[in-house]
Amino acid sequence: DARVTQTPRDKVTEMGQEVTMRCQPILGHNTVFWYRQTMMQGLELLAYFRNRAPLDDSGMPKDRFSAEMPDATLATLKIQPSEPRDSAVYFCASGLAGGNEQFFGPGTRLTVL
C-alpha cells in the first residue's frame, strides 16, 4: 500500500528552537509539495520540488524556513528559529510525472510554545 509518510507526527518545542520535519514521498513520484494548514489560513502551499529541484518556494518565509530534497526518497522542511506563529499542521504531498493527482501524508502537528 503506497503512501506518503511523515515524521514526526507531533512535535512540541520552545520558541527559538530548530525544527526539522521529514517526508518520504510515494516511490516513483517525482514531485513533492509542502503545505501548511491553520484554522485561519486553511491549506497554504509553502514550496514544491520536481525531480528534487525547487520550483517554487514563494509561500515560505525565507528568513526562517528552508526546504530540501537530499535524495528522491526524502524531503525535509526546517524552521530555524521557530516562533509560536509557526504552530500548524504541516503536510507533505507527492505526485507522479504525467499526472495531476497529489497524495497527502498524515501531517506533522507542530506546537511552538
Added chain:
Amino acid sequence: GENVEQHPSTLSVQEGDSAVIKCTYSDSASNYFPWYKQELGKGPQLIIDIRSNVGEKKDQRIAVTLNKTAKHFSLHITETQPEDSAVYFCAASLGGAGSYQLTFGKGTKLSVIP
C-alpha cells in the same frame, strides 16, 4: 494568482439526504479540479477530480460538475452516511503534463446526522 472560494463553510444533513458543496475559481487557465476529504487527525484524501474537458464525473455516491464558463464546480454526495462526516476541500490547478500547485478553498465541514 488563483483564488478559490468555497461555500458553505458548514453543512448539516440528515442521513440519506444529499449534500452539495460549491466552489468558484478566478483563473480561467485552471483546468484541474480535485476534491479532498479530510477526517480528524488525518491528511486530505483525494476522493474525485475533474478536468476542464469534462462537464461531469460520477463515482458511486459522489459526483462533481464543472461549469468553465461560469468558473464554478460543485461536489454532490447522495444518500449520505455518517461516515461521510468530514471536512471537504475543493482545489484548482493548472494541470497539464505533471503535478502543479493546488490552490485550496477554505473547506466545508459536513455533518451527517444519523
